[in-house]
Amino acid sequence: MSTQDKVKINKLPTGVSGLDEIVGGGLPEFSFNIIAGAPGSGKTTLAHQFVFANATPERPALYFTVLGESAIKMLRYQQQYTFFDPAKLPDSIRFINLSQVVLEKDLGAVLEEITKEVEKANPAVVVVDSFRTMVRKPESEMDLQSFIQRLALFLASWQATTFLIGEYAEEELRDNPIFTVADGLFWLRQTAERNSIVRKLQIIKLRGQASVPGLHTFRITEAGIQAFSRTFGLTARVRNPIGQRRLSFGIPELDKMLDGGVREGDSVLVAGSSGTGKSVLATQFIAEGIRKGEPGIVAVFEERPQAYAERATSLGLDLETPQKDGKLSILYLRPLDLSVDETMQSILDAVQKIGAKRLVIDSLAGFEMALSPGFRADFRESLYRMIFALTGIGVTILSTVEVDESFTEFPFSTYSISFLCDDIIRLRYVSIDGQLRKIMVVIKMRGGNHAKDIREYEITSEGVAILGKRLINYQGLITGIPVHSDRSAQEEEPSHDLETKKQT
Amino acid sequence: MTTLPETRDLAQRLLTYEANAGNTSEPVESTTLRVYEKLRQSLGELAGAAGFQSLASRALTLARSEVPSLSAVQVAADGNLQGMSTIGLPTDIEKDRVDEGGVILISRLLGLLLIFLGEALTMNLVRDVWPDAASDDGNSQDGRKT
Numbered sequence: 001m002s003t004q005d006k007v008k009i010n011k012l013p014t015g016v017s018g019l020d021e022i023v024g025g026g027l028p029e030f031s032f033n034i035i036a037g038a039p040g041s042g043k044t045t046l047a048h049q050f051v052f053a054n055a056t057p058e059r060p061a062l063y064f065t066v067l068g069e070s071a072i073k074m075l076r077y078q079q080q081y082t083f084f085d086p087a088k089l090p091d092s093i094r095f096i097n098l099s100q101v102v103l104e105k106d107l108g109a110v111l112e113e114i115t116k117e118v119e120k121a122n123p124a125v126v127v128v129d130s131f132r133t134m135v136r137k138p139e140s141e142m143d144l145q146s147f148i149q150r151l152a153l154f155l156a157s158w159q160a161t162t163f164l165i166g167e168y169a170e171e172e173l174r175d176n177p178i179f180t181v182a183d184g185l186f187w188l189r190q191t192a193e194r195n196s197i198v199r200k201l202q203i204i205k206l207r208g209q210a211s212v213p214g215l216h217t218f219r220i221t222e223a224g225i226q227a228f229s230r231t232f233g234l235t236a237r238v239r240n241p242i243g244q245r246r247l248s249f250g251i252p253e254l255d256k257m258l259d260g261g262v263r264e265g266d267s268v269l270v271a272g273s274s275g276t277g278k279s280v281l282a283t284q285f286i287a288e289g290i291r292k293g294e295p296g297i298v299a300v301f302e303e304r305p306q307a308y309a310e311r312a313t314s315l316g317l318d319l320e321t322p323q324k325d326g327k328l329s330i331l332y333l334r335p336l337d338l339s340v341d342e343t344m345q346s347i348l349d350a351v352q353k354i355g356a357k358r359l360v361i362d363s364l365a366g367f368e369m370a371l372s373p374g375f376r377a378d379f380r381e382s383l384y385r386m387i388f389a390l391t392g393i394g395v396t397i398l399s400t401v402e403v404d405e406s407f408t409e410f411p412f413s414t415y416s417i418s419f420l421c422d423d424i425i426r427l428r429y430v431s432i433d434g435q436l437r438k439i440m441v442v443i444k445m446r447g448g449n450h451a452k453d454i455r456e457y458e459i460t461s462e463g464v465a466i467l468g469k470r471l472i473n474y475q476g477l478i479t480g481i482p483v484h485s486d487r488s489a490q491e492e493e494p495s496h497d498l499e500t501k502k503q504t
Numbered sequence: 505m506t507t508l509p510e511t512r513d514l515a516q517r518l519l520t521y522e523a524n525a526g527n528t529s530e531p532v533e534s535t536t537l538r539v540y541e542k543l544r545q546s547l548g549e550l551a552g553a554a555g556f557q558s559l560a561s562r563a564l565t566l567a568r569s570e571v572p573s574l575s576a577v578q579v580a581a582d583g584n585l586q587g588m589s590t591i592g593l594p595t596d597i598e599k600d601r602v603d604e605g606g607v608i609l610i611s612r613l614l615g616l617l618l619i620f621l622g623e624a625l626t627m628n629l630v631r632d633v634w635p636d637a638a639s640d641d642g643n644s645q646d647g648r649k650t
Contacts, residue, residue, distance in 0.1 A: 065552075072551050072559070076620050086624030090632050097552035 009208050012161060015053025015083060016046060018227035018345070022201075022216055024209040027184065030159055031207065032152040034179060036168040037188030042199065042220050043165045044074065045081065046186070047127045049224045050163065052083050055092040059124030062117055063095045066102050066110075067133035071095050081224045094121065102134050107147040110134060114151065118158050125161050132166035145177050152181050173204070183207040189215075196372035198339070201227060217339035217375070228341035230382075232348050232389045247358065247396055249281070250288030253466035257442050257451040258423070264357075266446070267387045267420060268398045272427030276438055277459045278400035280315065281425070282360045283308075284463045285398050287317040290327050294357035297350050298330045301366025305330035315463045326354055333367070339375045340382035343367070347386070351395055359390065363400040380420075387420050405429060405480065422446035427457075430480050439477055440466065454478070506570060507611040511618065514630070515539075515611035521637035536606030540585050542633045543613060548583065550629075557583040563612035571605045 011026025020026050027033070027050070035043045047063075055061035065071045075095070078084055089095075101113050118126060128151075134144065148164070155162045164182075170189070179185055185204040190197060199218050203211040218227040246261030255261045262268050262285075270278045286296040298319075300308050308330055309319040322328035329350045333343055351359060361367060368379050387397055399421070405428060424443040429436050440457050442450040453470035454477050474482035507515075522542075523535040540560075548556045560579045568574045577587040588606075617626040 070551065070555055072555060072620050075550075075625060076622075079622060079625065086622070086628060089625055089628050095550045097548070097550060097555065099552040099554065 011209070012050075013053045015049035015051075016225045016227055017223070018216075018218075018229050019225070021229040021231065022212045022227055023184075023203060023206060024211045027161065028206070028208045030156055030161055031183040032156060032162045032181065033164070033184035033186060034182040035163055035165045035186045035188065036173075038169065038190060039167055041188035041190045042218070042225050043167075043188055044069070044129055045078070045220060046188070046225050047129060047163045047165055048078050048081070049083050051093055051125055051127060052085060052088060054125050054161070055088060056124070057091045060091065060121055061093045061125035061127065062114075062121055062123045063093060063127045063129065064114060064117075065095060065097050065099070065129055066131065067099050069129075071097050080222070082222055083224045107134060107143050111147055111150055111154075115154060118155065118160065122158070123160050125163075126155055127163045127165065129163075129165040130167060131164040132168070145181075148178055148181050179205075188218075193375075194373045196375075198372065198375065217341045219339075219342055226342075228339065228345050230341065230385060232341070232344060232386060247285075247294070248288050248292070250284050250291070251281075251464055251466065253455070254425075254440075254464070257440075257453065257455065257466075258445060259448045259450050262396055262398075262423060263446075263448060264396055265391045265394050266396055266422040267391050268396070268423045268425065269421040270398060270400045270425045270427065271403050272400075273403060273405040273429065276427035276429065277457070277464050278402070278427060279311075279362050280459055281427075281464050282362050282398050282400055283312045283315065283317060283319075286328070286358055286360050287312065287319065289358040290319075290322045295327045295354045296322075296329075296358040296360070297347065297354070297356045298328070298360045298362060299347050299367070300330060300332055300362050301370050302363065305332050315461065317463070329354055329356070333370055340371050340378050343371065344382060344386040348390070351390065356395060359395050359397045361397065361399040363402060365402050384420050391422075423448070423450075428478070428480060430477055430482060432474065432482065433484075439471065440464075441478070507608060507615060511611045511615045512607060515607050515614055518630070518634055518637055519606055519610060521634060536603065536609065537585060537588055539606070539610050540613075543610070544583050546629055546633050547617075553583050557581060559616055560585070560613060563609060563616055566615075567605070567609040567612045571608045574605050574609065577605075577609075 010029040011020075011024075012029055014020050014023065014027050035046055037043050051061040051063060065074065079086060096117055098110055098113055101109050114126075114128070131148070132144075134147070151164075152162070168176075168187075173179070173187070182205070184206045187202045187204050189200045189202070192198075199220070200215040201218050202215050203213075212229055212231055214230050216227055216230055218225050220226075245264040246255070246259070247264055248255050248261045249258075270281050272278050282298070286298055289296045298305075298308065303311075309323070312319040319328060319330070323330065331346060331350055333346060347359065347361075350356070364383070368376055371379065390397060421444070423445045426441050426443050428439055430439045431437075438457050438459075439454050441454045442452075444450075455466050455470055456468065457464055457466045459465075471477060471482075473485055475485050476482045518539050519535050522538045526535060526538065544556055544560070547559065551559065557579060560583055564574065564577060564579055577585065580586055614626065614630070617629065621629070
């Protein structure tokens with residue numbers, strides 16, 4: 001069968017930020033869906049958002065309430081959300097209470113009532129909230145199954161996209177015949193992790209199209225549910241080809257060490273202990289980008305944007321003007337109880353808003369600490385997804401990470417995330433001639449012929465300044481406690497930096 | 505706590521509309537019943553019979569504090585309003601075919617909707633039942649406000 005012979009399934013907007021991406025572009029029209037989860041997990045709000053996004057006077061939504069929350073109370077609370085448009089009631093959205101029918105009659109009568117209303121209104125959307133409360137006796141589960149099968153058949157024929165809302169516990173997911181009837185099964189979870197609430201949703205099944213698998217975090221705000229796709233909404237974006245352009249740090253000697261600069265679209269890790277100048281280097285990187293017309297984002301977690309900009313001013317770098325001009329955004333993210341995906345979404349939104357080419361995350365340790373404890377377990381995985389997504393669209397990322405200084409090891413990161421990075425620049429203290437000095441080395445540069453030299457540097461009033469040539473008259477520099485060798489002065493040995501290589 | 509002038513004005517308008525739309529020879533209390541029944545039908549769909557019954561009972565209790573004669577009126581379990589015909593009517597408002605007890609009862613019911621649902625939803629609901637009477641535009645017929 002050719003593509004043009006296949007039936008086209010229209011995709012309806014879910015009305016939930018981020019959810020369209022998760023379900024594969026929108027909810028299949030005429031699908032029969034179940035929203036399941038524990039009380040308070042956001043089931044009704046999700047259904048309301050869909051209803052408000054799709055109901056029109058010509059093809060209204062019928063919202064059947066059964067037992068449980070009083071419809072008046074439900075409307076009282078739901079209208080607090082910004083998506084709730086009172087003008088849509090009652091022409092586009094009608095709430096119909098079936099509790100009397102449920103209490104006094106059987107499921108057959110309920111189906112009859114729904115049928116009558118659907119035939120009268122010709123709705124595009126039908127919601128039954130909550131269908132599970134229609135069954136009050138355990139032996140009636142069979143009746144419920146039969147009811148749902150008949151309802152699904154009827155509503156599909158009447159071209160209605162349907163949501164049944166039900167309270168279900170996690171363990172009820174398995175072997176439940178009711179779920180086999182559904183085209184779509186949305187499972188909402190809410191758990192307490194220490195002092196924070198962690199909300200996640202999963203599309204357990206969705207017929208007809210590919211949804212993004214896995215658990216997606218979501219939040220309920222005044223705008224309703226906001227979902228955060230594990231792919232950050234970038235699945236549809238075409239990955240940029242590997243860039244050839246080199247991005248400068250604005251530090252000529254460092255650019256030379258990096259074979260001309262950081263390759264566009266790379267993820268760079270600057271690792272070092274406290275005070276080694278990681279943030280200074282990051283600031284110079286972002287400032288140089290702005291100077292060259294490349295908008296940038298700085299995500300800070302350990303100091304406020306004002307303090308960050310003032311520190312840049314002390315280095316002679318103006319971050320105030322580009323902020324006013326919309327070329328730079330300094331994000332101060334201290335969410336504490338947010339998910340890593342939600343935090344990353346804030347960064348992504350900022351990147352897309354100003355068309356950022358460079359992104360600084362300062363620092364990964366601060367980032368992790370700002371997250372809810374329950375989400376820290378997801379940190380590395382989410383970071384991987386974000387870096388993959390952003391570098392894929394050509395954004396160059398520089399992350400700083402603090403490492404414990406050891407005189408026996410030379411770690412790059414305490415997070416074991418170096419595999420996420422294309423390039424690693426390591427800064428460290430070293431004891432030389434009775435002074436605590438600083439050295440820098442490019443550890444890794446994917447696809448680049450970086451210098452192998454260990455260079456001494458200082459932090460001056462103008463930022464990081466690399467001193468002299470490579471240090472050749474010491475052994476064991478990376479241990480931090482080098483031994484002075486008998487070799488002659490550094491000038492006597494040809495440098496192994498790239499410029500020298502090219503000349504020789 | 506008394507009824508708000510705006511709510512009272514809306515109730516008065518609905519009752520006047522129904523009074524003029526109905527048969528002039530019918531008893532005045534039937535106007536209140538007609539308004540009440542229309543609200544019952546509309547609210548019953550939304551809140552269910554039990555939901556409406558509890559709202560109406562609360563409205564009646566509040567109304568009794570302003571119009572003691574309403575103590576003879578009851579809201580039945582199914583939401584029916586009973587005993588309206590036993591209320592005596594002041595002669596000075598009889599000519600308007602709207603009785604004070606009815607005005608207060610309906611305005612209390614509308615007042616509860618305003619409290620629980622807010623103005624936008626309440627007015628949408630009223631407009632849905634009385635498309636002509638709900639708006640105070642002053643160019644309607646049938647004895648509505650001009």
